[in-house]
Amino acid sequence: MPDAEGCTGLLGVSVVHRDGTVALDDVTVLARPGELLVVLGPSGSGKSTVLRAVAGLTGVASGEVVIAGERTTAEPSYRDVAMVFEDAQLMPMLDVARNMGFGLETRHVPPEEIHRRVQNESRRLRVSRLLRRRPTELSAGERGQVGIGRALVRTPKVFLLDEPLAHVDAHERARMRRVIADTVRATGVSALYVTHDQTDALAVGDRIAVLNAGRVAQVATARELYDRPASLFVADFVGTAPLGTLPARIVTAAGLTGYQVGDRTLTTWGPIPAELAAQVGCEVMIGLRAEDVRDAGRDPDPDWACLTGAVRGIERTGRESFVTVTVGGHRLVARFSGRTTVKVGEVVTVAVDAARAHVFDRATGNALYHPS
Numbered sequence: 001m002p003d004a005e006g007c008t009g010l011l012g013v014s015v016v017h018r019d020g021t022v023a024l025d026d027v028t029v030l031a032r033p034g035e036l037l038v039v040l041g042p043s044g045s046g047k048s049t050v051l052r053a054v055a056g057l058t059g060v061a062s063g064e065v066v067i068a069g070e071r072t073t074a075e076p077s078y079r080d081v082a083m084v085f086e087d088a089q090l091m092p093m094l095d096v097a098r099n100m101g102f103g104l105e106t107r108h109v110p111p112e113e114i115h116r117r118v119q120n121e122s123r124r125l126r127v128s129r130l131l132r133r134r135p136t137e138l139s140a141g142e143r144g145q146v147g148i149g150r151a152l153v154r155t156p157k158v159f160l161l162d163e164p165l166a167h168v169d170a171h172e173r174a175r176m177r178r179v180i181a182d183t184v185r186a187t188g189v190s191a192l193y194v195t196h197d198q199t200d201a202l203a204v205g206d207r208i209a210v211l212n213a214g215r216v217a218q219v220a221t222a223r224e225l226y227d228r229p230a231s232l233f234v235a236d237f238v239g240t241a242p243l244g245t246l247p248a249r250i251v252t253a254a255g256l257t258g259y260q261v262g263d264r265t266l267t268t269w270g271p272i273p274a275e276l277a278a279q280v281g282c283e284v285m286i287g288l289r290a291e292d293v294r295d296a297g298r299d300p301d302p303d304w305a306c307l308t309g310a311v312r313g314i315e316r317t318g319r320e321s322f323v324t325v326t327v328g329g330h331r332l333v334a335r336f337s338g339r340t341t342v343k344v345g346e347v348v349t350v351a352v353d354a355a356r357a358h359v360f361d362r363a364t365g366n367a368l369y370h371p372s
Contacts, residue, residue, distance in 0.1 A: 006033040006069040008054065008158040008190040013063030015049055015214075023049045023058075025214045030066065031158070031190035036181055038205030039194045042237070045211040047194040048086075051160045054192060055081050068157045068190070079158075082151035086163035090135040090143060090150075097122075097131040100150045117153040124179050125149050140167040148176070152183045159184055159191035165200060177204050198238060210234050232285065232365040235358060241290040241315070241322045244332035247362065248286045250279050259286050259354055262328050266305040266354035275369040276359060284368065285360045290322055292356040293334040296349040304351040307332070311346050325350055 004011060009030040015023040024046045031037035039047045052058035054065055056076035064071045067079055082103065090099045098105075100121065101114040109117075122128045127145050135143055144167040151159060164180065165173050181204045184191040195201055201208050202222045210217040210225065210233075218230040222238075229235035235243045248259035248266070257272045258265040272280065296306050309327035321336045325348060334350045342348055359369040 004030055004066045004069060007031060008067050008069075009037070009065075009192065010050060010053060010060075011064040011066055013053055013065065014061045015046075015053055015058055016061045023214055024053070024060075026063070027211075027214070027216055028063075029192070029209045029216065029219070031192055032206075033068075033190055034185060034188040035206045036184050036191045036193055036204055038201040038208045039192060039211060040196070040198060040201040040205075040208050040237075041211035041217075042196060044213075046214040047196070047211055048162050049214075050211070051083070051162050051192055051194055054158065055079060055083055055160055080156050081158050081160050082154045082156040083160040084147050084151045084162060084164045086166045087143075090146060092135050095132050095134055096127065096138070096146050099135065099146060100131075100153055103150060103154050114153075118149075121149045121153045121183075124183070125152075125176070141169050141172070144168050145176070148180065152180070155187050155189060157189065159189060159193075161191060161193040163195055164193070165195075165197075173200070174203070180204065202238075208238075210237060212237075228367070228370045229358070230367055232287065232360045232367075235287050235360075235367075239289065241333045241335075242331070243358075244288045244290070244293060244330075244334075245360075246286050246288070246327060246330050246332065247283065249283055250276055250281065250359075252280055259284075259357060261286075261307070264305065264307065266307075266352055266357070267303075268355040268357070269303055270355060273369055279359075279368060283362050285362045285365075286354075287358040287360060288332060288352060288356065290333045290335045292353040293332050293350050295323075295334065295336045295340065296351040301351060301353075304353050306349050306351050308347060308349045311342055311344050311348055314340075314342065314344060323348070323350075 007030040010027050013027050014025055039050050041047050053060055056079050097118055101118045104114045125145050148164050168176050207221055209219040212233050218234045225238045246261050248261045251258045251260050252272055258267045307327050309325040312326050313324040315322040319338045321338055321340050323334045323336045325332045356371045360367055
């Protein structure tokens with residue numbers, strides 16, 4: 001069992017809904033003291049259930065809830081958590097200032113201290129102009145900012161943030177992420193931050209717990225998730241562009257390793273890695289990041305193998321374009337110039353750096369090897 005000293009989260013927790021659906025299956029997710037731990041995953045993966053279980057809003061079938069290192073079964077009102085919901089639940093009869101300070105009022109904080117904290121946090125969030133308005137006079141994004149402010153004025157045992165930026169305008173998201181991260185870290189309090197947006201996750205998380213179908217797929221730093229994903233699911237879920245995958249067979253010749261893809265062999269120009277020594281001749285799935293697949297027509301590298309396929313999609317980001325190419329019925333994503341003139345349906349040739357391929361078990365999807 002992991003060391004939970006000072007941590008907040010779940011230890012081996014399972015949650016089962018009334019209809020028998022398993023929402024969480026033996027989940028261990030622990031935020032260390034002062035850590036902002038992001039819980040990332042697709043819709044239905046159990047992200048919000050993690051927060052609700054920690055808050056006491058959802059009962060657990062087995063396992064333990066830990067808050068600041070203490071096992072707890074206390075009622076929600078006694079857990080001292082500051083929670084931000086995706087849809088900020090503000091009290092309509094109170095103005096913004098009273099909404100932001102309400103949690104402090106219920107804890108009998110002196111009025112002058114409440115005023116000071118609300119004023120400071122409203123300036124940081126740039127909502128000072130809203131302090132005398134009622135929730136019905138706010139946009140969805142403004143209500144979201146006020147909900148965040150209501151949590152951040154406190155110093156609870158844990159911050160629980162459920163899609164806090166869901167309704168915040170795109171141009172405000174980066175600044176709001178910084179405010180949340182800076183405030184949480186300044187308090188030294190653990191925080192669990194749920195999102196399905198990997199940009200938010202990679203930007204604010206000290207570590208990221210990736211959930212899939214109610215189970216923990218991997219817990220690691222953003223860099224580790226990108227460089228050493230535990231499975232095909234994690235590899236495909238984390239990254240600006242989806243991971244390109246190809247079925248292959250591991251081969252060796254003249255002391256060099258290669259991946260046979262159809263009638264082509266992608267040579268790595270290196271010896272067989274120790275992790276793959278027992279896999280020679282076996283069928284695997286190789287994964288390639290977009291930065292390791294590029295337009296073969298621009299500065300061709302003789303060490304890179306070339307593959308031909310049809311363009312199925314183009315995502316232009318300005319300086320560069322991510323071009324999805326179908327090779328033998330499987331997807332690769334290549335990084336092209338932002339000025340590329342390729343079109344959907346066109347046949348293109350891409351160059352592949354096989355030495356940068358990640359290798360996965362074709363049956364289980366579990367990682368077998370990552371390039372250094």
